[in-house]
Amino acid sequence: MNSIDRSRRRLAIAAAGLAGFVDAVGFLSAKGYFVSFMSGNTTRLGVDLAVAPHRAIVPAGLIAGFLLGVFAGALLAIRFETRRKVAVLALVTILLIGAALAHAAGATTAMPGFLVLAMGALNNTFQRDGEVTVGLTYMTGALVRFAQGLAARIAGSGGEGWVNWLLLWLGLALGALAGAYALLSAPGIALWLACLWSLTLVWAARGITESTRNT
Incomplete structure (x- = not known):
């Protein structure tokens, strides 16, 4: 987070919010499974194998769907390197539209499939040299960096930028709250709100890309 400029940090926080929103919708719809948090699904996999293998x-x-989404998004990022953010977020938007259509059609199996693909993508x-620089669907690292940075700040040995990691986590947390509330109060439009959110991110990413080209 600290290696990117302010506009990209804002985009990252908003994208983390989208991840939280979608994961909350998926969690409530998939009876306690996750569409973006694969550590949780890995634990569920181990528990299910021990308790109820079926x-x-x-x-x-x-987990397989998430990996496929990451793979597809990575290929797209390589293909559209200079417009990576726009291309990846456009793919996410298309997949979320697929999830919303599946939900409207009552396709309860297809919907989480589209969601997990979108979250993987x-x-x-945010990449540099093919490596993820800001994880948007998992926050353990962000919380560790926040706590380490805060400790360093208090100790007087650096730690600048610790608040950025806290804001990234807050983006996910508040997005999850919004997603849960949206699904419980207006289940018919919750995923369409996620689509609109994602489309807004595409627009923001396009603005960032164009401003970079013009500087």
């Missing part, structure tokens, strides 16, 4: 296909399928938004 249920393990659910977390295993979600989203992690390709």
Whole structure:
């Protein structure tokens, strides 16, 4: 977070918010499984294999779908290197539209499939040299860096920028709150709100890309 400029940090926080929103919708819809948090699904996979092996296909399928989404997003990022953020977020938007259509059609299996693909792809938004620089769907690292930075700041040995990691986590947390509230209060439009959110991110990413080209 500290290696990118302010406009990109804002985009990262907003994208983390989208991830939280979508994961909350997926979590409530998939009976306790995740569409963006694969550590949680890995734990569920281990527990299901030990307790009820026939249920393990659910977390295993979600993990596989997430990997496929990351793979597809990475290929797209390589293909459109100079417009990577726009291309990746456009793919995320298309997949979220697929999820919203599946939900409207009552396709309860297809919907989380589209969601997990979208969340996997989203992690390709911020890259450098083929490596993810800002994880958008998992926050353990962000919380560690926040706590380490705060400790360094208090100790007087650096730690500048610790607040950026806190804001990234808050983006995910508040997005999850919004997603849960949206699904519980207006289930018919919750995923369409996610689509609109994602489309707004595409527009913002396009503005960042164009401003970079003109400087």
